[in-house]
Amino acid sequence: MKPILIVGGGIAGLQAANILHQNNADFILFEKQASLGGRISSSKKDGFILDRGFQVLQTSYPEVQRSLDLTALKLSYFESGAMVKDQLFYNPLRRPFELFSSTILSFKDLFSLTRIWFKLQAHVPALDGNKQTTQELIESYSFSERFKNEFLTPFFQGVFLQKSLTQPASLFFYYLQQFLYGNAAIPAGGMQAIPDQMASWLPVDKLKLNQEITALDAKSITLKSGEIIEGEAVILAVDLPVVAKLLNENIPATLGSKTFYFSAKSSVKQPALLRLVGEEHLLHFTCLTDVNPGLAPKGKSLYSATSLGGSSEKEVKAALEKQLPGQKLTLVSSFDIPHSLQQVDGYEAIRKSSNGIVLAGDYLEFPSLQGALYSGRKAAEEVLAKS
């Protein structure tokens, strides 16, 4: 029997490979880049570990719990909450008494949050087919302007990497449930440790790196070299713009982001929280070494600063310096990621034009590790069911 061919070695492709491997199905995975992980990768520079874009591992995602060995990843955890201007705003479920000292919440915010909390007690599907957007949902509650503008809006702009908040309202509830009841974490070795772990469970000779696929159908793929390889089935686990190109569909607009890493002399440890700013050149920042000191050399702090627009290093640095008066910041590196996430959409045209090719990728669910892992599992199970 011919092997099952997997195109793309991001989280979705690696998950498909692991499910096939666990079921003793023969496969070969082809990845265009020299390393696996796709949009999850980390690099080392001058003793710093830098993720390609600020990302966190949400431990409560069902597929994360089912598929990864979280203990082996040696996670460092963020505190649940955020810093808003100079105000600490902790997850009210973890630190209910802090609510009374919070100046960011008004009585009507508490009332609206209680209504939302009741809703979160039931099962919350990430996508329920309802057309309401997150922005419309936020407006439909009677939040104070301050809570809306200083916490809710920048927080979810950071989650969706999108200013306009047009992602579905159901996703707002789903993520909120994950944040309230789960933990945000970073592996000791940076986010790259996740694909590294998934790859470590697979036979090395089945993972073909530096292999770009230029064409494919339901039973074969064409490598850039022109070589054609036949398989029992083909799982296409590439990112949305590449899927659209390979299937001759219109390439949808995607959501970009920029992350800048700055170092400073290490200072007194602060609560390990995301700090929301919500300005044009600085959406949020965090001191990553407050979460995991191992991400920087001894004596140094590492800050990540994220912006959504085309902000320059100078603009982001100036905005960050305003937040950290007295700190001398030095740029370590920056990452401009034009396709970070995508708008949730059924992508019906793409599904229809797949012609027997089995699709995987976060765009089929919703942009996250959960979406990528789940889509990879589903694709592998579909192929296994047919064989």
Ligand SMILES: Cc1cc2nc3c(=O)[nH]c(=O)nc-3n(C[C@H](O)[C@H](O)[C@H](O)COP(=O)(O)OP(=O)(O)OC[C@H]3O[C@@H](n4cnc5c(N)ncnc54)[C@H](O)[C@@H]3O)c2cc1C
């Ligand atoms: C800045 C940023 C922040 C994020 N924040 C979070 C977060 O905090 N929490 C969270 O859960 N998720 C987050 N995400 C989303 C998460 O990273 C993605 O949902 C997930 O990594 C997508 O995995 P994937 O396998 O579907 O796609 P990808 O990772 O894009 O994988 C596709 C793979 O296909 C390969 N490929 C492409 N074309 C070809 C070809 N022609 N031939 C062979 N191979 C090819 C690519 O090189 C890549 O390895 C973030 C993403 C970014 C970029």
